[in-house]
Amino acid sequence: MTDHLNVVLHPLVQHKLTLMRKKDTSTGVFRQLLREISQLLAYEITVNLPMTSRTIETPMTEMEAPMLAGKKLALISILRAGNGLMDGVLELIPSARVGFVGLYRDEETLQPVQYYFKVPDSLKDRLVIAVDPMLATGNSSVAAIDLLKKAGATNIRFLCLLAAPEGVARMKEAHPDVPIVTAALDERLDEKGYIVPGLGDAGDRLFGTK
Known part of the structure; x- marks a missing residue:
């Protein structure tokens, strides 16, 4: 783990990722595993959200209880595969x-x-979490963060399932202020820009397309 990259080594994350990597894992199982692992990664990426307190009544007494502070965070899916993490x-x-x-x-x-861009208002006042399963070359991720910053976002985090060293380096060069949370840092990219050993095309495996 560095300030820029956090590889989540929790046993449940690593076990589910291994099942997702297997080439004979079905579309339905792949989709369910991605939903489960995304929640575990989201737990990690939101660990230091700002907090406040509020007076509430429990069945026993009144107390000062912790609550999230500030505007609701913004979750940004980098289409199409980002939707699998977003859910x-x-x-x-x-x-x-x-x-x-x-x-x-x-x-x-x-x-x-780019073919589409629609985001919530007041991004400058929100924590923005961008999600995309694969950080490969980093080109798409950098472009997405560029667009979010142009829309006003100043507090951005990036959540992905797999990352390649090339993509991490590209993101650090372009956006050193955007921390990355991922389940694995894989070996390299192949000549077509796919992550190795990876898990193939996340979008195709998620939606059952080729």
Whole structure:
């Protein structure tokens, strides 16, 4: 773990990730595992949320009780595969505001192409968590963070399932103020920009497409 990268080594996270990596894991099981692991990763990425207190009545007495402070956080899915992580995080934080950044990777240049952008208002006053299962080349992630900063976000965290060293370095260079939480830092990228050993294309495995 560094200030910029937090690899979550919790046994449940690592066990579920291994099941997701297996090539014979079905779409339905893959989808359920991603939902479960996203909640565990969300627990880690929200560990230091700002707190306040409020006077409440328990069945026994009145007390000062801890509550989350500030505006509701913003959860931003980097389409399309980000939706698989977002669903699980929303179960943990149902009050979160939700936004979407639509990017696809040009298979020739490996550069991101934007096709959609819709985010909550007042991003400058919210913790913004961007989610995308794979941090591979880092190009799409950097582009998404660029767009979020242009929209006013100043407190951003990035949540992914797998990261490659190349993607982590690219993100650190472009956005050193954005910490990354992931379940694994894999070995490398192949010549097509896929993470190795990885788990294949997260979007295809999540939605059953090719």
